[in-house]
Amino acid sequence: MPTWEDYKGQTPAWCPGCGNFSILKAFKEALIELAIEPHQFTIVSGIGQGAKLPHYLKCNTFNGLHGRTLPVATGIKLANHEMRVVAVAGDGDCYGEGGNHLLHAMRRNIGLKLFVHNNQIYGLTKGQASPTSMEGMKTKNQPFGVFSEQLNPMALAVAMDCSFVARGFAGDPGHLKGLIKEAMAHTGFSLVDILQPCVTFNKLNTYEWYRQRVYHIEAEYNPEDRAEAFKRALQWGERIPLGILYRNNRPVYEERISVIKDMPLVRQSFDPAKIGITFKEFY
Amino acid sequence: MDYSIRLGGEAGQGIQTVGYTLSKVFSRAGYHVFTHQDYESRVRGGHNFFQMRLSDKPVTGPREVIDILVAFDHESIARYEGQLTDYGQVIYDSRSLKKSYDKSQFLDIPFEALAMEQGGSRIMANTVATGAIMGMLGMELDILLGLLREAFHRKGEEVVTANLNAAMAGHDYAVRECVRCSFALAPAAKPRMLISGVDAIAMGAIASGCKFYSAYPMTPSTGIMDYVADKAKEFGIVVEQAEDEIAAVNMALGASFAGVRAMTGSSGGGFALMVEGVSLAAMTETPLVIALGQRPGPATGFPTRTEQAELLFTLHSGHGEFPRVVFAPGNPEQAFFLTHKAFDIAEKYQIPVFIMFDQYLADTQWTLEGIDLKELRYTDYRLRAGALSTLKSYRRHLLTENGVSPLGVPGESRHLVVTDSDEHDEEGHMVEDAETRIKMVDKRLFKKLPLIAQEIAPPLLYGSAEPDVIIVGWGSTYGVLKESVDAMMKEKKIALLHFSEIYPFPRNEEPGYLDMLKNAKLTICVENNATGQFARLMRAEKGYEFHARINKYDGRPFTLEGLIGELNAHMGRL
Numbered sequence: 001m002p003t004w005e006d007y008k009g010q011t012p013a014w015c016p017g018c019g020n021f022s023i024l025k026a027f028k029e030a031l032i033e034l035a036i037e038p039h040q041f042t043i044v045s046g047i048g049q050g051a052k053l054p055h056y057l058k059c060n061t062f063n064g065l066h067g068r069t070l071p072v073a074t075g076i077k078l079a080n081h082e083m084r085v086v087a088v089a090g091d092g093d094c095y096g097e098g099g100n101h102l103l104h105a106m107r108r109n110i111g112l113k114l115f116v117h118n119n120q121i122y123g124l125t126k127g128q129a130s131p132t133s134m135e136g137m138k139t140k141n142q143p144f145g146v147f148s149e150q151l152n153p154m155a156l157a158v159a160m161d162c163s164f165v166a167r168g169f170a171g172d173p174g175h176l177k178g179l180i181k182e183a184m185a186h187t188g189f190s191l192v193d194i195l196q197p198c199v200t201f202n203k204l205n206t207y208e209w210y211r212q213r214v215y216h217i218e219a220e221y222n223p224e225d226r227a228e229a230f231k232r233a234l235q236w237g238e239r240i241p242l243g244i245l246y247r248n249n250r251p252v253y254e255e256r257i258s259v260i261k262d263m264p265l266v267r268q269s270f271d272p273a274k275i276g277i278t279f280k281e282f283y
Numbered sequence: 284m285d286y287s288i289r290l291g292g293e294a295g296q297g298i299q300t301v302g303y304t305l306s307k308v309f310s311r312a313g314y315h316v317f318t319h320q321d322y323e324s325r326v327r328g329g330h331n332f333f334q335m336r337l338s339d340k341p342v343t344g345p346r347e348v349i350d351i352l353v354a355f356d357h358e359s360i361a362r363y364e365g366q367l368t369d370y371g372q373v374i375y376d377s378r379s380l381k382k383s384y385d386k387s388q389f390l391d392i393p394f395e396a397l398a399m400e401q402g403g404s405r406i407m408a409n410t411v412a413t414g415a416i417m418g419m420l421g422m423e424l425d426i427l428l429g430l431l432r433e434a435f436h437r438k439g440e441e442v443v444t445a446n447l448n449a450a451m452a453g454h455d456y457a458v459r460e461c462v463r464c465s466f467a468l469a470p471a472a473k474p475r476m477l478i479s480g481v482d483a484i485a486m487g488a489i490a491s492g493c494k495f496y497s498a499y500p501m502t503p504s505t506g507i508m509d510y511v512a513d514k515a516k517e518f519g520i521v522v523e524q525a526e527d528e529i530a531a532v533n534m535a536l537g538a539s540f541a542g543v544r545a546m547t548g549s550s551g552g553g554f555a556l557m558v559e560g561v562s563l564a565a566m567t568e569t570p571l572v573i574a575l576g577q578r579p580g581p582a583t584g585f586p587t588r589t590e591q592a593e594l595l596f597t598l599h600s601g602h603g604e605f606p607r608v609v610f611a612p613g614n615p616e617q618a619f620f621l622t623h624k625a626f627d628i629a630e631k632y633q634i635p636v637f638i639m640f641d642q643y644l645a646d647t648q649w650t651l652e653g654i655d656l657k658e659l660r661y662t663d664y665r666l667r668a669g670a671l672s673t674l675k676s677y678r679r680h681l682l683t684e685n686g687v688s689p690l691g692v693p694g695e696s697r698h699l700v701v702t703d704s705d706e707h708d709e710e711g712h713m714v715e716d717a718e719t720r721i722k723m724v725d726k727r728l729f730k731k732l733p734l735i736a737q738e739i740a741p742p743l744l745y746g747s748a749e750p751d752v753i754i755v756g757w758g759s760t761y762g763v764l765k766e767s768v769d770a771m772m773k774e775k776k777i778a779l780l781h782f783s784e785i786y787p788f789p790r791n792e793e794p795g796y797l798d799m800l801k802n803a804k805l806t807i808c809v810e811n812n813a814t815g816q817f818a819r820l821m822r823a824e825k826g827y828e829f830h831a832r833i834n835k836y837d838g839r840p841f842t843l844e845g846l847i848g849e850l851n852a853h854m855g856r857l
Contacts, residue, residue, distance in 0.1 A: 075537020
């Protein structure tokens with residue numbers, strides 16, 4: 001059983017009070033409760049404040065480029081599908097720069113767990129609007145307010161028939177931990193959007209702002225009802241649902257690839273002897 | 284004996300099928316074969332051609348003259364009639380072209396009618412034409428009939444029989460009616476290997492233990508993905524068609540990080556999207572092989588045509604300073620072995636390695652004596668379960684004497700494998716301090732570079748050992764340059780210097796190629812681009828300036844006659 005000590009990483013360089021701290025804590029607790037050891041999973045992250053997370057715990061890590069978490073994670077999963085592969089990204093990283101990859105990861109239904117630290121602002125670059133910034137929000141780069149409609153990742157995911165769609169809140173780490181555990185246990189592609197207050201740059205969507213609006217989805221809710229899930233995914237503003245919005249059992253991508261059916265690619269040996277036989281085709 | 288056969292027609296008429304079938308017949312009959320293609324960016328209509336040379340001596344480039352022209356459209360006649368040799372012959376079907384030509388070089392063969400008579404459909408007109416060409420050449424049909432059986436056996440005995448009869452009908456018609464045909468073939472010999480540039484790259488990857496290929500389709504690189512996908516099951520390879528080239532390169536990096544040999548491929552426009560991934564490969568020291576099929580740019584350019592204009596782009600692609608290796612094979616054999624070497628070097632030094640080719644090399648087929656598989660060297664440089672577990676501690680980016688850190692496979696031991704696109708410490712965690720930065724740049728770049736440079740072979744020298752004239756080229760022009768030298772050797776002390784391992788630029792070990800260039804009276808750099816990119820590279824790397832340059836940037840490859848003409852125009856300078 002791994003302990004809290006096994007997951008002690010580098011000292012975080014986040015601002016005091018940042019929502020990322022409680023996400024990190026919830027994530028570590030989920031791993032410990034699931035008895036996943038550091039070498040048994042890989043985190044792929046991009047660029048952003050949230051993307052620094054793998055350095056602050058202990059795990060195999062590929063901290064790549066902005067927007068490119070999902071393709072790198074896809075490559076790792078296809079090469080070794082027995083490895084648990086987690087993608088950690090921010091709202092700019094995943095809903096902006098890497099938006100196309102998100103669409104296609106959901107289409108593939110590859111068994112990646114994507115956790116999006118969604119603070120509705122660009123933190124690393126110091127306070128510009130993100131794809132999830134609310135219309136009208138004023139920033140240094142949007143002095144007249146944001147004109148574009150806010151991207152709704154939950155509705156997008158339900159529309160794409162994403163096989164696990166959930167929303168958590170950094171201000172509710174106990175609940176978030178449960179969602180992380182559920183996502184980790186799900187076999188297909190999982191998207192967990194995590195509302196994460198940015199105490200330095202987002203003066204609109206504060207802890208208080210979220211607390212007044214979020215609620216836990218009721219126990220009798222059926223996450224397998226896609227039409228109902230879409231309705232719930234559209235909720236924003238007065239009330240913001242937290243929990244598993246949608247779930248299905250679509251076939252998982254890596255399970256459909258016959259080449260890796262019996263053994264992960266990384267453990268398959270290479271037999272040069274067969275080359276000679278193939279060369280006969282050229283005669 | 285050196286015959287050129289050109290098949291001309293619209294896209295969709297099946298000239299490729301006829302071309303591939305005939306070239307296979309010729310190579311199986313033991314002849315030397317060289318084929319190349321010219322096609323438009325469309326699936327139906329337009330005008331394309333497929334050209335074959337067959338000879339009893341090695342043939343390595345395209346000729347302009349035509350001995351047999353098979354015209355499936357009027358365009359073929361209008362464009363190429365003037366290229367016919369004195370004994371050249373055109374065959375066509377007056378009923379499908381709706382026109383007759385009353386000239387002695389023209390032979391009207393009712394391809395479609397003969398196909399229908401043999402119980403076939405109009406589509407078998409191609410089989411009739413194939414048989415007819417063999418009849419004109421005086422070849423027996425046994426090899427063709429065998430190929431047709433192989434090709435159609437799944438469609439049932441009826442289809443096989445109809446095709447065999449169609450081939451025989453075409454053959455017999457040509458034997459009977461082609462009174463001017465005076466082609467004399469050398470006796471048949473043992474079958475030769477026939478392979479295209481793009482298949483050779485794909486085979487080179489498979490033969491190097493490539494386990495993962497991700498790409499976005501783009502001419503002329505798509506053939507690699509097609510071939511690898513076809514062999515995926517047999518060799519245990521995962522082929523992933525990515526949503527874009529950015530995803531393609533990042534997926535390949537992910538797979539490589541996870542412990543398998545990985546490759547991606549594209550053309551210039553797609554590769555432009557990949558360059559951030561090249562830089563990521565460099566920073567994370569993740570082995571990566573990239574096949575780059577050039578075509579004329581800028582932008583979409585000529586999608587299905589050829590050019591050598593991405594050399595400097597490739598050399599400088601990716602932000603930051605890091606080592607890379609660039610290969611540019613000149614024929615399918617080099618393509619196979621350089622792809623193999625690319626995988627070895629990429630993994631040995633944990634760097635990006637490029638295989639540059641172009642539409643011309645991709646689509647040309649060459650006959651080879653064979654490929655000696657004993658020359659393959661497969662070394663797995665990764666640290667896997669056993670070796671990794673025995674280590675007391677593991678640091679992915681450990682500072683070592685030669686700059687190469689242990690390449691551990693994540694998940695195979697309790698050791699963690701950590702890497703970062705940020706500057707990082709030995710463990711792979713991001714840092715900000717100057718001291719570590721300097722150590723890491725020294726490790727990644729300066730310590731590895733001299734070792735990588737030692738891996739690079741000198742350019743190939745062909746022809747005179749003490750040349751007055753040296754023709755220099757790189758990549759796909761090898762064959763046509765070599766044959767030009769052959770043709771001019773009787774009158775000139777001439778040599779070819781061909782570069783296929785381009786970067787790090789080959790060292791000049793005394794007495795080396797630079798001395799030879801300096802001692803020559805005339806040096807000409809021949810490139811399929813507008814600005815002479817290799818000539819500029821030579822000047823930058825070695826301070827050497829060629830006396831003359833020949834550049835072709837019409838999207839078409841050099842032909843033997845065309846190039847010899849251009850070379851001769853420079854001989855007055857001697």
